[in-house]
């Protein structure tokens with residue numbers, strides 16, 4: 153049995169008075185691709201933001217390799233080897249493609265990823281490296297966001313809406329790159345609206361509903377009926 157590298161226990165999250173997560177429990181195993189699905193507003197982004205150090209949490213609500221990380225800042229979490237590819241990409245618009253990638257490497261972690269490795273993974277970025285990141289297509293910008301995360305040489309990479317709004321051909325390119333990303337033993341958490349895609353690329357899946365886990369199981373065995381129920385709460 154693989155050991156969980158990430159243990160989330162009774163996680164709660166708030167935006168002011170509004171509670172977005174309610175006592176959520178979740179684990180990520182070493183080397184696995186875990187999918188998170190759920191309707192709009194279910195709490196998927198809030199969960200990834202919590203892991204990445206962008207929400208306020210108790211130290212032990214999130215443990216990484218048996219260390220409490222729940223109360224760490226985003227830069228401290230990144231230094232431990234967790235990287236977020238955020239919803240909406242959030243590139244630095246005034247910087248070039250290459251400058252955006254270099255920023256990802258600033259945490260200074262050693263590992264297999266470098267500019268040349270990212271360009272090998274996404275050759276179009278090599279061609280466009282001196283262009284402003286905003287001059288790229290949405291799909292190419294998503295590649296920059298993924299490359300920027302890889303530049304920090306993470307052990308665990310978190311993808312929020314990896315394919316939202318992208319053309320099918322680009323989605324295929326990005327998913328084709330996934331084995332090359334996680335093949336070296338990296339673990340991944342993927343938030344994905346496309347349930348078929350989410351199940352195809354992951355070993356386990358969690359469905360969130362209104363800030364709670366409504367379903368957890370092996371991606372190969374969960375049924376469509378279970379997922380519909382977990383998504384919409386239809387009994």
Ligand SMILES: Nc1ncnc2c1ncn2[C@@H]1O[C@H](COP(=O)(O)OP(=O)(O)OP(=O)(O)O)[C@@H](O)[C@H]1O
Pocket residue numbers: 167170172190191192193194195196197198199
């Ligand atoms: N900055 C914010 N301020 C107030 N409430 C927020 C904020 N961000 C999210 N929320 C609320 O928290 C809940 C969870 O939102 P979250 O963005 O985590 O959901 P999601 O599952 O990622 O949804 P989507 O599929 O639309 O991306 C929603 O009810 C949302 O309206």
Ligand SMILES: [Mg+2]
Pocket residue numbers: 196197198239312
């Ligand atoms: Mg979201």
